[in-house]
Amino acid sequence: MDVDGGGNKRVFQRLGGSSTDPKNKVCYHWRAGKCNRYPCPFLHRELPSPPIQPPNGTASSKRHHVFNAAAAGDPTVPRRAPNNTWGRPHAGRGGGGANNRVVRKMDKVCSYWLQGNCSRGETCKFLHSWSLGDGFSLLSQLDGHQKVVSAIAMPAGSDKLYTGSKDETLRVWDCQSGQCIGVLNLGGEVGCMISEGPWIFVGLPSIVKAWNTQTNMDLSLSGPVGQVYALIVGNDLLFAGTQVWNLETLQCIQTLTEHTNVVMSVLIWDHYLLSCSLDKTIKAWVTGQSGNLEVAYTHTEEHGLLTLGGMYDSESKPLLLCSTNDNSVRIYDLPSFAERGKIFSKMEIRAIQIGPGGIFFTGDGTGQVKVWKLAAVEAANPA
Numbered sequence: 001m002d003v004d005g006g007g008n009k010r011v012f013q014r015l016g017g018s019s020t021d022p023k024n025k026v027c028y029h030w031r032a033g034k035c036n037r038y039p040c041p042f043l044h045r046e047l048p049s050p051p052i053q054p055p056n057g058t059a060s061s062k063r064h065h066v067f068n069a070a071a072a073g074d075p076t077v078p079r080r081a082p083n084n085t086w087g088r089p090h091a092g093r094g095g096g097g098a099n100n101r102v103v104r105k106m107d108k109v110c111s112y113w114l115q116g117n118c119s120r121g122e123t124c125k126f127l128h129s130w131s132l133g134d135g136f137s138l139l140s141q142l143d144g145h146q147k148v149v150s151a152i153a154m155p156a157g158s159d160k161l162y163t164g165s166k167d168e169t170l171r172v173w174d175c176q177s178g179q180c181i182g183v184l185n186l187g188g189e190v191g192c193m194i195s196e197g198p199w200i201f202v203g204l205p206s207i208v209k210a211w212n213t214q215t216n217m218d219l220s221l222s223g224p225v226g227q228v229y230a231l232i233v234g235n236d237l238l239f240a241g242t243q244v245w246n247l248e249t250l251q252c253i254q255t256l257t258e259h260t261n262v263v264m265s266v267l268i269w270d271h272y273l274l275s276c277s278l279d280k281t282i283k284a285w286v287t288g289q290s291g292n293l294e295v296a297y298t299h300t301e302e303h304g305l306l307t308l309g310g311m312y313d314s315e316s317k318p319l320l321l322c323s324t325n326d327n328s329v330r331i332y333d334l335p336s337f338a339e340r341g342k343i344f345s346k347m348e349i350r351a352i353q354i355g356p357g358g359i360f361f362t363g364d365g366t367g368q369v370k371v372w373k374l375a376a377v378e379a380a381n382p383a
Contacts, residue, residue, distance in 0.1 A: 025289060086284055086297030086335045107132065109344045133331070133341020135313075135375050139359075140178050142369040144171050149363025151193035152353035153200055155213055161361065162200055163351075163369050164190030170202060178371075191229040201238060203228030208238070258283060258295050265307040269318060269334060272296065276305035276322055284335070299337050301330070309352035310334075311360060313374060321360065323349040329362060343372070 027042035110126035112118035118128065130138055147166040154161050160181075161173040166189045172182035188204040195201075198214040208221040208228055221238070232239050244254065244266075256263075261279035268274070273285040273293060280301050288294040301324055309321040318334040329343040329352070343349070347365025354360050358374035 087299060087337050088335075107342065114346070127344070130345070130370070131341060131343045131372075133339075135331070135340045136343075137373050137375060138370060139373050140371040142173055142178060142180070142371070143367070144180050144183075145169065145363075145367030145369075147367055148347070148365040149351050149367060149369055150190050151202070152351045152361050152363050152369065153193045153195040154353060154355050154361070155195040155198060155200065158195075158213060160213065161355075161369075162193065162195070163363060164193045164202055165363075165367060166190065167367065173369075189227065191227045192231050194231045194233065196233045196238075201231050201233075203231050254292055256285065256293060261304070264305060267308040267310055267320075269310055269320075274308060274310075274320070276308050278304035278306075278325070280304055282308075282320075282322060297335075302326070306348060306350060307352055309354055309360065311354045311358075311374070314358065319374075321352050323352060323362070327364070343370075345370075 025042050027040050108126050109130070110118050110124050110128055112120075113124070113126070113128045118124055121128075142161075142163070145163065145165040145167050149163055149165050151164040152161070153163075154175075159175045161175055163171045163173065164186075165171075168186050168188055168190070170184040170186055170190065170193075171180050172184075173179065174181050186202065186204055186209065188207075190202055190204065192203040193200065198212050200211045200213060202209045202211075203224075205227050206222075206224055208224065208231065210219040210221060211217070244256070256275070259275065259277040259279050259281065261277050263275055263277045266273060266275045271286060274282060275285065276282045280303060282299040282301070282305060283295050284297040284299075285293040286296040301322075303324040303326040306323045306325060311319050311321070313319055319340065320332045320334050320337075321329055322332070323329045325348050327345045327348055329345075329349055331340040331342065332338065333340060343362060345362070345364040345366075345368075349362045349364045351363035352360065353363075360372050360374065361369060362372065363369045
């Protein structure tokens with residue numbers, strides 16, 4: 001722990017905190033629509049968005065998740081200030097206007113359609129589709145894994161997709177043909193997988209496997225104890241573990257305890273940390289005056305949440321993809337949480353990976369990988 005509080009200060013600054021007078025602090029309860037104090041000592045209005053500062057220097061890693069890159073100030077990624085309108089749909093944002101309203105039947109896939117023998121056709125009150133909403137489409141499905149798909153990776157600039165599974169295999173897919181062109185037997189369940197440059201890193205029980213996709217070099221990295229469920233690269237270092245740590249001191253600087261069940265996934269968007277849990281909530285965290293992360297907004301689902309993914313649509317509006325344990329993925333606009341649509345599966349979706357050009361991938365408990373395409377937003381016709 002930094003004695004001078006330097007670690008907290010760095011996290012505070014990255015997530016949008018500033019050392020301002022308490023009178024200039026926006027009321028968190030007001031943001032959530034729940035403030036009942038009068039007079040309230042905090043502001044019931046939003047502060048002006050700070051100017052976007054140019055990045056200092058260049059990043060050591062070429063791999064950027066699109067949401068993480070925006071948070072880091074990458075000028076190649078559109079940065080949209082959230083304006084702290086969590087959970088408040090409003091006009092002008094996808095999902096909040098009439099043009100993006102989801103047309104519903106029933107939020108359930110027809111069991112007879114799944115078996116290929118539904119006789120009701122268009123009159124069936126249940127869905128005859130793997131998705132709900134017209135903002136995306138299913139391009140292909142990749143069959144081969146025998147158990148749940150737990151990780152998906154697509155190296156930048158590569159024409160190969162890599163999928164890992166609890167069936168202890170890693171499969172390599174050709175993105176042009178959709179065919180599996182290689183299978184590696186790993187001898188252990190895949191807990192996670194990431195790509196960094198030409199390298200693929202796979203978390204296994206008590207070891208991390210690494211492959212160079214250009215030279216075919218492979219390495220075994222020992223050190224972890226138990227199943228490796230999380231991997232990330234930063235400052236030219238590979239981290240394997242499960243907590244949030246200060247990358248300069250390698251000390252734990254804060255433990256977040258607001259969730260009441262297992263935290264399954266975290267994601268950085270702009271100045272916010274998003275976390276999801278089996279307690280059926282997604283929490284948006286922001287750095288408070290104390291320098292610690294505080295919950296700015298809580299979104300509640302009907303089911304436990306499993307994993308998060310983030311991407312931008314064709315109008316550079318941020319979207320959040322979150323899978324739940326009712327075998328579906330919700331797609332929301334941020335920060336309003338206005339629903340764009342849903343994706344359905346036969347079993348839980350445990351892996352979401354964002355690809356280039358509006359492509360994203362999902363992997364489920366049947367071992368199936370689906371390839372999806374986010375539709376371009378059509379411009380309104382002039383009057």
